[in-house]
Amino acid sequence: MLRIRLHGRGGQGIRTAAQILGSALFAEGFEVQDAPRYGAERRGAPIVAYVRAAHAPIDERGTIANPDLVLVADASLFQVPTAGVLQGIGARVALLIATTEDAAVWRARLALAGPIFSFDPGADPAHAATALVGAAARMLGVIRREILGAALGEELRGLDVHKQRSSLMRALEAYDAFGVHGGAVGEAADASARDYTAPQWIDMFLDPVSIAAPDLHASATSVQVRTGAWRTRRPVIDYAHCHRCSWICSTLCPDSAIAVDADRTPRIDYDHCKGCMVCVTVCPAHAISAAPEPRGESPPAALPGVAA
Amino acid sequence: MNRVLLTGNSAAAWAARLAAADYVPAFPITPQTGIIESLAGWIESGSMPARLVMFESEHSMLAAAGAAAATGVRVFTATSSQGLLYAMEMLYATAGWRAPFVMVNVSRALASPVTLESDHNDILAARDSGFLQIHCATCQEVLDAVLIAYCLAEDARVRLPVLVNQDGFLLSFTREPVALPDAGAVARFLPAFDSMGIEFRASRPISQAVAVLGGSPYSYFRYQMQLALQGAAGVYDEVAQAFASEFGRSYPQVEAYRCEDAEVVFFMTGAFSTRARAAVDRLREAGQRVGLVRPRLFRPFPAAQLRRLMSGRRAIAVLDQNISLGKGGVLATELASVLYGMPEAPLIAEFIGGLGGRDIAPEEFYQMAKVALDAADSGITPAPRMLYTETEMREMRKLQSIAIAERHELRGAP
Numbered sequence: 256m257l258r259i260r261l262h263g264r265g266g267q268g269i270r271t272a273a274q275i276l277g278s279a280l281f282a283e284g285f286e287v288q289d290a291p292r293y294g295a296e297r298r299g300a301p302i303v304a305y306v307r308a309a310h311a312p313i314d315e316r317g318t319i320a321n322p323d324l325v326l327v328a329d330a331s332l333f334q335v336p337t338a339g340v341l342q343g344i345g346a347r348v349a350l351l352i353a354t355t356e357d358a359a360v361w362r363a364r365l366a367l368a369g370p371i372f373s374f375d376p377g378a379d380p381a382h383a384a385t386a387l388v389g390a391a392a393r394m395l396g397v398i399r400r401e402i403l404g405a406a407l408g409e410e411l412r413g414l415d416v417h418k419q420r421s422s423l424m425r426a427l428e429a430y431d432a433f434g435v436h437g438g439a440v441g442e443a444a445d446a447s448a449r450d451y452t453a454p455q456w457i458d459m460f461l462d463p464v465s466i467a468a469p470d471l472h473a474s475a476t477s478v479q480v481r482t483g484a485w486r487t488r489r490p491v492i493d494y495a496h497c498h499r500c501s502w503i504c505s506t507l508c509p510d511s512a513i514a515v516d517a518d519r520t521p522r523i524d525y526d527h528c529k530g531c532m533v534c535v536t537v538c539p540a541h542a543i544s545a546a547p548e549p550r551g552e553s554p555p556a557a558l559p560g561v562a563a
Numbered sequence: 564m565n566r567v568l569l570t571g572n573s574a575a576a577w578a579a580r581l582a583a584a585d586y587v588p589a590f591p592i593t594p595q596t597g598i599i600e601s602l603a604g605w606i607e608s609g610s611m612p613a614r615l616v617m618f619e620s621e622h623s624m625l626a627a628a629g630a631a632a633a634t635g636v637r638v639f640t641a642t643s644s645q646g647l648l649y650a651m652e653m654l655y656a657t658a659g660w661r662a663p664f665v666m667v668n669v670s671r672a673l674a675s676p677v678t679l680e681s682d683h684n685d686i687l688a689a690r691d692s693g694f695l696q697i698h699c700a701t702c703q704e705v706l707d708a709v710l711i712a713y714c715l716a717e718d719a720r721v722r723l724p725v726l727v728n729q730d731g732f733l734l735s736f737t738r739e740p741v742a743l744p745d746a747g748a749v750a751r752f753l754p755a756f757d758s759m760g761i762e763f764r765a766s767r768p769i770s771q772a773v774a775v776l777g778g779s780p781y782s783y784f785r786y787q788m789q790l791a792l793q794g795a796a797g798v799y800d801e802v803a804q805a806f807a808s809e810f811g812r813s814y815p816q817v818e819a820y821r822c823e824d825a826e827v828v829f830f831m832t833g834a835f836s837t838r839a840r841a842a843v844d845r846l847r848e849a850g851q852r853v854g855l856v857r858p859r860l861f862r863p864f865p866a867a868q869l870r871r872l873m874s875g876r877r878a879i880a881v882l883d884q885n886i887s888l889g890k891g892g893v894l895a896t897e898l899a900s901v902l903y904g905m906p907e908a909p910l911i912a913e914f915i916g917g918l919g920g921r922d923i924a925p926e927e928f929y930q931m932a933k934v935a936l937d938a939a940d941s942g943i944t945p946a947p948r949m950l951y952t953e954t955e956m957r958e959m960r961k962l963q964s965i966a967i968a969e970r971h972e973l974r975g976a977p
Contacts, residue, residue: 274738277738278568281740287740290570290736292732313739314837315841316733316837317732317922318922445841446845451925453930453933454952455954456950456952456953457951457953459951466966466967469676472973473969
């Protein structure tokens with residue numbers, strides 16, 4: 256069975272990417288299963304998706320702990336422990352990262368034994384997922400170019416024609432560019448029942464209620480969670496055109512991430528702005544625009560222990 | 564055969580559409596929302612001639628479902644987790660009305676604490692409500708079970724609402740190949756709802772006699788429901804037989820996978836059972852005689868089939884993806900009650916696993932089979948065990964160390 260795990264952020268199209276791979280593999284005659292997994296649904300939060308493909312009905316479901324191929328649409332996720340990007344990445348697992356940096360840099364940085372591939376996702380992070388799909392489809396070595404195109408068309412049919420076409424172009428470009436890596440992904444054997452490591456189960460014991468009950472009280476904790484890390488696009492205020500109305504963007508921001516100075520100038524708190532773009536749509540002066548999140552600037556990582 | 568990739572939510576929506584449901588009272592809750600979104604889209608575009616109404620809560624949604632079923636139209640609805648609990652009062656009420664309709668529950672663990680992922684405490688909380696319950700393990704089963712559920716609910720010998728359960732994420736958001744039945748075949752299998760006299764009309768105001776004061780008539784009506792549920796097992800067999808001849812897919816009350824000569828069997832419900840099926844295959848390759856017994860029909864509880872299937876086994880590894888706090892796993896308790904008094908009843912090794920969507924690894928299935936077999940050899944029933952590893956505890960302790968540091972900081976302690 257082929258097991259593929261995709262990592263990205265809500266809004267990047269990771270679920271759709273998994274479905275494109277799933278549909279392409281299904282069209283190639285595989286039994287297929289694809290599924291996303293996430294917490295509270297929101298733009299920018301880490302999201303995982305799974306694709307399984309086999310020539311027999313698939314009984315395995317849920318988490319893929321031992322992947323054959325891992326795709327990462329946003330390299331900043333390596334800094335978020337709860338995203339679990341590196342889970343189960345052993346020596347035979349292929350890792351494909353959307354990044355402007357060379358694969359060699361990531362090989363040195365991650366010190367993994369398995370093959371690492373990278374490609375430049377281009378200016379718009381929203382395109383990373385489609386390009387990943389194209390590259391991955393080629394690496395699997397079992398998806399024909401025209402089948403990939405058809406699967407993309409099927410899964411993106413809700414989009415406007417222009418977006419469909421640009422997505423298809425990005426995917427096919429990546430497919431062609433990864434020709435040299437065709438067949439780079441191997442299949443792991445199923446966990447044998449003859450020779451396995453027994454789970455290290457513990458006997459659960461009663462903890463004192465002082466730690467077993469959720470008795471932790473604090474105020475304003477949301478300030479400490481840098482939700483700016485979830486953003487895939489950022490709103491940018493053009494102060495030359497801002498009317499200094501003083502209230503519309505700041506009032507309608509669902510995260511209170513826009514403050515207004517004494518001179519009525521709005522300021523966006525990029526540590527906490529999640530990039531929902533409500534301000535962009537409501538500004539009557541059209542003075543706020545959506546820009547790609549600048550590259551090379553690492554967004555702050557989520558605090559450890561904060562559920563994704 | 565039209566085989567397509569569908570999520571459990573899409574499969575449930577397709578079933579409601581193919582069943583030609585007339586009325587869909589709705590309230591959104593993750594991970595059920597996709598079902599209602601699909602139906603809303605079809606109704607809006609005119610491809611499904613039905614009416615969808617959003618309510619202010621699941622409680623009202625259920626009242627509407629029961630009332631609409633009492634007008635003689637076919638009703639479909641869906642909920643999950645907290646929504647099912649919020650509707651609980653109306654579950655008991657509408658079952659008592661003997662209103663036949665189908666509700667899909669998308670299992671999600673109950674708060675507190677909160678998670679979005681699956682376990683079965685929500686659906687099992689509805690165990691005693693008078694609804695029939697069918698528990699699914701694949702997206703195909705979700706679609707097929709909804710069609711079967713309408714046949715059951717509307718049968719004059721049953722006339723009770725039916726809950727079809729699927730696991731959140733593991734089925735609801737998971738696409739897998741599903742054979743989409745032909746509308747003509749569905750119409751043959753499931754003819755239009757014949758309400759036989761339960762037909763409220765807006766133009767003809769009447770009231771349905773449901774209020775009963777006093778224990779004696781109350782006991783009568785409650786026990787009539789009990790007998791209808793017990794009889795529903797036989798009706799299920801007829802319906803499943805008719806389904807198999809129309810669609811070629813067979814759904815006995817209890818799935819018995821590779822049980823022929825099994826010494827040890829897994830006993831569980833829901834989507835993770837397919838993982839047990841894979842584990843059975845691996846264990847068989849390793850020369851062990853292991854099988855899987857999985858009730859599809861949970862209410863009525865298939866006692867006779869279970870007694871027959873469990874007879875001659877040495878041990879049963881029961882995996883409860885639920886916990887009745889203060890007692891233990893619900894399945895273990897229910898199974899023990901039907902095996903009680905059976906000569907040479909197999910030993911039961913009780914496991915709690917998969918709470919809140921916690922994964923269950925292949926090795927854990929292998930180990931559960933081993934624990935059950937060792938217990939059979941020694942004749943000593945092992946203590947119930949929750950599947951929880953050292954690694955998980957270490958991670959938990961890390962989270963707690965952060966919490967403790969924060970508490971010190973907040974209290975100004977050193």
